[in-house]
Amino acid sequence: MKVENGKFYFIKDNFFDLFKDYKLMQNKENGNKRPCYFCFNDLEDEQIVWFVPISSKVEKYKAIYENKKKTRKKVYNFVFGKVLGKEKAFLIQNIFPTTEEYIESKYQSRKQDVEITESLKNEIIETSMNVIKLAKKGIIIPFYDIIEMKKILICN
Numbered sequence: 001m002k003v004e005n006g007k008f009y010f011i012k013d014n015f016f017d018l019f020k021d022y023k024l025m026q027n028k029e030n031g032n033k034r035p036c037y038f039c040f041n042d043l044e045d046e047q048i049v050w051f052v053p054i055s056s057k058v059e060k061y062k063a064i065y066e067n068k069k070k071t072r073k074k075v076y077n078f079v080f081g082k083v084l085g086k087e088k089a090f091l092i093q094n095i096f097p098t099t100e101e102y103i104e105s106k107y108q109s110r111k112q113d114v115e116i117t118e119s120l121k122n123e124i125i126e127t128s129m130n131v132i133k134l135a136k137k138g139i140i141i142p143f144y145d146i147i148e149m150k151k152i153l154i155c156n
Helices: 013-018 058-069 118-136 146-155
Strands: 007-011 037-041 049-055 078-083 086-091 096-098 103-106
Touching: 007 013, 007 049, 037 118, 049 058, 049 118, 058 078, 058 086, 078 118, 096 146, 118 146
Parallel strands: none
Antiparallel strands: 007 037, 007 103, 037 049, 049 086, 049 096, 078 086
């Protein structure tokens, strides 16, 4: 499945089996697929796709964001914006790489791709790219080593 930048996808459970020691957010069942992920292609390696989970717990993450802003110039952990008319938190702090083989399906509503504004897409991708650049320098914002994960996926 070819990933379209700025669209939303679900990931297969077997991806989490491969990275079971990384404490990633897990897929949830109970009739709904979740979480869904905002996705974009890696600029350096065409086989890598970056996944950013989204959450409806906006107030929780806004409080964390505001707290972090008190001690930092720039906070890269979250981006906030509307998805299907409701505000969501894009959890950049939970970003991870994957490959197309682990993508289950595209997230659609009424058989239409879920869309967000171009400016929101650009903000998420730009913030995510900053987090990836920092990780390459050894400054890890995600809760796990995304550069190591990328290497594992490329070698697999």
